[in-house]
Amino acid sequence: METQRILEFPHKNMDKRPRKRPRLTWDMPPPLPPPKVLPAIYCGQEFGNGGISNFSFPNNMFYRGIPHNASPPWRPDDKDGHYVFAVGESLTPRYRILSKMGEGTFGQVLECFDNEKQEVVAIKIVRSINKYREAAMIEIDVLQRLARHDIGGARCVQIRNWFDYRNHICIVFERLGPSLYDFLRKNSYRSFPIDLVRELARQILESVAFMHDLRLIHTDLKPENILLVSSEYIKVPDYKFFSPSTKEGSYFKNLPKSSAIKLIDFGSTTFEHQDHSYVVSTRHYRAPEVILGLGWNYPCDLWSVGCILVELCTGEALFQTHENLEHLAMMERVLGSLPQHMVVRADRRAEKYFRRGTRLDWPDGATSRESLKAVWKLPRLPNLIMQHVDHSAGDLIDLLQGLLRYDPVERLKAREALRHPFFTRDHRRFGYPL
Known part of the structure; x- marks a missing residue:
C-alpha cells in the first residue's frame, strides 16, 4: 500500500449547514x-x-x-x-x-x-x-x-x-497532525472502517475518563478537537465506489497510517466546582439537557462522544442542524420521544419548543420546508448504523444507545463505556497501531 503525507484530498458534498463555531x-x-x-x-x-x-x-x-x-x-x-x-x-x-x-x-x-x-x-x-x-x-x-x-x-x-x-x-x-474532521473532509466525507472507529473510540473514551477523573469537563468535544498524532496516511481500494461510471480517483480512499489521537482545545473546559454557563458544546454535539436548560455535568461529554462515533461511521454529522426545535425533532426521529420527566422540567426558555407543555411542537413549528426534509430523511439509529457498518454493528448500536440516552443520569459513563462488549469482545483486527 502507498504511504504518503496527507496534503490535499479531493472533497465535495461539504456540510451544507454551518456549525455554531467557525471551522478552521x-x-x-x-x-x-x-x-x-x-x-x-x-x-x-x-x-x-x-x-x-x-x-x-x-x-x-x-x-x-x-x-x-x-x-x-x-x-x-x-x-x-x-x-x-x-x-x-x-x-x-x-x-x-x-x-x-x-x-x-x-x-x-x-x-x-x-x-x-x-x-x-x-x-x-x-x-x-x-x-x-x-x-x-x-x-x-x-x-x-x-x-x-x-x-x-x-x-x-x-x-x-x-x-x-x-x-x-x-x-x-x-505539533500534531490533522483533525478527524479535516481528514474526513479532505477524504470526501468517506467513513472510517469499523475497526479503526473502535480504536479511535477507545482512545477518545480513555481521554474523557482521564479528564473526568481530574474533575474536568471538556464541554466541546467534536471531530475538529480530536487530532491525529501523525499526518501520514495509506491509500486503499474503496469497493463501495467501484462502478463503470466511477472516476478513477474515487476507486481509492485514504486511511490514517496510525490511529493515535489526542484531544485539543481546552478553552471551554470547566472544573466541576466552577459555575456552569447556560449553553455549552458546538451545536451538532450538544446534549438534550443543555438545550432544555436542565443543567449539565460530565454526561454532556459522553453525548458528544456518541455523536462523534456516528459521524466517524457514516462520514456525516448525526444532527446537521442550526436551531433548537429542529435539533430536538432530529433527536426524536433518530432516538425516539423525549422523556416526559425531562420535558416538564424544561427551562422557561425551552418551553416554546413544546405544545401544551408536553409534546414537541413539530412539524407545526418548522421554520421551512428544507427543515422538514432534513428531519424526515433521518433513519432510526440502528438502521443508520447498519447502512454503514459491515460487522460489529450490534455491539456498536448498543454502545451508542448507551451514550445517547436522553437522561444524563442513565447515560453511560466513560469507564463504563470502555467495558462495553464493543471493546472487550474478541473482534477481528486489521492492524491500526496506537
Whole structure:
C-alpha cells in the first residue's frame, strides 16, 4: 500500500449547514504597513521535556531581508483583535512563523519553528480582548493540570510554553497532525472502517475518563478537537465506489497510517466546582439537557462522544442542524420521544419548543420546508448504523444507545463505556497501531 503525507484530498458534498463555531480556515490576511517597533513581553515558563529533532528548514522558507531572531515591526491588531503577522517573522526571538494553521473565535494557530528546541510547534495566539485573554489563562491552568497527570502525554495535547506578546496570550503546543474532521473532509466525507472507529473510540473514551477523573469537563468535544498524532496516511481500494461510471480517483480512499489521537482545545473546559454557563458544546454535539436548560455535568461529554462515533461511521454529522426545535425533532426521529420527566422540567426558555407543555411542537413549528426534509430523511439509529457498518454493528448500536440516552443520569459513563462488549469482545483486527 502507498504511504504518503496527507496534503490535499479531493472533497465535495461539504456540510451544507454551518456549525455554531467557525471551522478552521487556511487563508492568511495581508500584513498592514508597520508604523513602529515595540519589544516583546516574554513571561512564560517551560512544561515537559520537549524532544529535540533534527528537523531543519532551508533559508528560502523565510522572507529574505528579515533579520534573524529580530522582533517584527509593530502593527495594530485587526478590527477583531487578531494578531497581524507575516510568514518568516518571529514571535519573540525564539519562535519563527512558518505558516498559518487555523483560525477560530479565540484567535489564530500558527505553525512555528522553535529555535531553542529545534522543533516545529503550534502556537495559539489569542485575540487581544479581555474575555479571551482571561479564558486563555484558564486554559493554561487546565493544560498544566493535564500535563502533570498525563504521564507520557498520550491523551491530550501537550503544552510546551506560554508567553504574553504585544497583549496576546500565546500558548505553545506540540505539533500534531490533522483533525478527524479535516481528514474526513479532505477524504470526501468517506467513513472510517469499523475497526479503526473502535480504536479511535477507545482512545477518545480513555481521554474523557482521564479528564473526568481530574474533575474536568471538556464541554466541546467534536471531530475538529480530536487530532491525529501523525499526518501520514495509506491509500486503499474503496469497493463501495467501484462502478463503470466511477472516476478513477474515487476507486481509492485514504486511511490514517496510525490511529493515535489526542484531544485539543481546552478553552471551554470547566472544573466541576466552577459555575456552569447556560449553553455549552458546538451545536451538532450538544446534549438534550443543555438545550432544555436542565443543567449539565460530565454526561454532556459522553453525548458528544456518541455523536462523534456516528459521524466517524457514516462520514456525516448525526444532527446537521442550526436551531433548537429542529435539533430536538432530529433527536426524536433518530432516538425516539423525549422523556416526559425531562420535558416538564424544561427551562422557561425551552418551553416554546413544546405544545401544551408536553409534546414537541413539530412539524407545526418548522421554520421551512428544507427543515422538514432534513428531519424526515433521518433513519432510526440502528438502521443508520447498519447502512454503514459491515460487522460489529450490534455491539456498536448498543454502545451508542448507551451514550445517547436522553437522561444524563442513565447515560453511560466513560469507564463504563470502555467495558462495553464493543471493546472487550474478541473482534477481528486489521492492524491500526496506537
